[in-house]
Amino acid sequence: MAISERKKKILSAVIEAYISTAEPVGSKTIAETAGLGCSSATIRNELAELVAMGYLEQPHTSAGRVPTPMGYRLYVNELMEKQRLSLEESEEINARLNDRMHELYDTIGDVSKLASQLTDYPAIALTTRSVVTIQRFDLIYVDANTFIIVVMLSNNTVKNKLVRLPVSVDQRMMQRLSSTFNANFTGITEDKITPVLINSTERAVDDTMGLTSVIAAFALEVLTEAETPSSFVAGENMLLNQPEFRDPDKAHRLMRYLSAGGNILPPGMPAADSDEVRVLIGPENVAEELKDSSVVIASYDAGDNMRGLIGVVGPTRMDYSAVAAKLSFLAAGLSKRLGGGEAPPEGMHNKLIIKGDNR
């Protein structure tokens, strides 16, 4: 059965009312607010059909209607007005982004905090898996027992480590180590750093003090760390604002899942690569803990061919429109600042594509 225009309007009205009040919505409320020229009795008939079609449900016989995940899905895909941020809102986000732009926003912790503060929901930021190699080694001689390893990676980050030695080492040796590592260890992926390679390098530089393995271990550690996706959660406590999490056990379960770095992305879903915002509603989530919550995810260009993800978690009764708009704008702002590519023109934030798990 096709869904009529009026039904769509009514469904939207129910969802919007429910989003703001968290109470089941009655026919009278809709007749008054939705502004279709018809009475509550008509609305009741329509509501009954929407229930039959699976877009709404009733907690019990004589309560108002509540949207089902299917209802939310239709709303998100077709009905929802793609909200644009007010000027104040977008200016605030920009201000916050610029404010600390020094160098902070490469820590995903700050990204998630920002997202959480903007949306008033818990937020998770994560980095995607990527392949990284070392581009160059430098060894800085500090004193006979101390040197600094500086390593520049293919993603244009630089890592260092201060090494203190029980024995003394001369600058010539350091020179040798440095050029050999630059010859043998650059441009290769983590799995190419094998004991065999380390041994042959050790012999090549005539190292009897184990310096080679110290440096190689650092290289390995740095690559591993750079390749491992990491995640960061902020604002978990925002959950407690939501009436659906007034049950401390329920809140606790979800918070624990989030803090434990629980995955938000469904396994099949590619780590988004465009400027779209994805919405996962209730049971569409794979994790058991998220089955009655919703997730909104945006991705941004984190520079150096990497993409970052920001996700926001909330009850299914979430203000999808506002959250999606904010996340989208935030992601665009981050892309602009962190991304290597050309900056999107100002006002770009008006483009907002929302995509989900259609079925």
Added chain:
Amino acid sequence: MAISERKKKILSAVIEAYISTAEPVGSKTIAETAGLGCSSATIRNELAELVAMGYLEQPHTSAGRVPTPMGYRLYVNELMEKQRLSLEESEEINARLNDRMHELYDTIGDVSKLASQLTDYPAIALTTRSVVTIQRFDLIYVDANTFIIVVMLSNNTVKNKLVRLPVSVDQRMMQRLSSTFNANFTGITEDKITPVLINSTERAVDDTMGLTSVIAAFALEVLTEAETPSSFVAGENMLLNQPEFRDPDKAHRLMRYLSAGGNILPPGMPAADSDEVRVLIGPENVAEELKDSSVVIASYDAGDNMRGLIGVVGPTRMDYSAVAAKLSFLAAGLSKRLGGGEAPPEGMHNKLIIKGDNR
């Protein structure tokens, strides 16, 4: 009125029972469990006096007794058995500490996570304020438009930054910059880096491209960051385990306070410098949000003349003994691994001094 031995035993019994059940404790329970050879009627008399003395209180006329903050204070100061960790427990902590010793435990985030997981309460880790100077600069030439600044600080950490230039620069210039910065910017505190100094340096190296100010800005940023105390909270959701935080609003208030980096240390209290564990009970806390919670704080030697703090937050009905023992052991373990000084002998964790806010 002096408090008799038997009263002390009864008080301990009440507190311990209350700690484990969170229910007001009745005279009968004590008569049965405490193992003093007397009946519940006698206990009742004693309890009535303990109430009069202010160590206990009754939620209402016909309920059991609940400890007051004053009761907890006496318990923590005098009565509590200084708990030693079981072999398994101390081995577990050691294992966890060794497990990731690679280089993780310089991020205080990991310290707080560990403390939280060990105690099952939210934990905060913080660094103390300290004075840091730069020890040496190195500039690594990558290509004509790129170089890396490497800065070694007096606390033996090394920071770096990759700089991309719109103009090209030659190695001679870099050489000049490097030696001038090493001459002018090392060994000085943050406040000595003034526009005047930067200007004179700029002239000295004949820099028309603003490289001087880029490097100086980085120096300033690094010093500021190194000197600013930072804090990190983990395991906020553990609060929801506690029956006293079943009220979501109450839990939310405290969690918000903690996540916002709310201070746990009373202003007067020195940032502890010995191996003692401090306990702040309920109203002894200065922050309004902590007035009905308790805080246990330990400090550890973070190396390079810095001390770190780990604090655990919970209801006043907290297992002080267990938490204090765990924190103390954890702090000792961290000191041993991070601290510059001599490692304390194994088995050290048997020393456990608890100090609080006596009045």
Added chain:
DNA sequence: TATTAGCACTCGAAGGGCGAGAGTGCCAAC
């Protein structure tokens, strides 16, 4: 004098019944 048994009393928690109100479903009229 300290301890104990006994007993009446108090108070909160849990459970049942009741009325109010919101909202529905259905029907007959338009």
Added chain:
DNA sequence: GTTGGCACTCTCGCCCTTCGAGTGCTAATA
């Protein structure tokens, strides 16, 4: 297809009662 009307249903909040844990007091006891 729409509407007003009306009986019906179900939850929520309220009050009342009951139940039991725990007390305080008193009188008897060591």
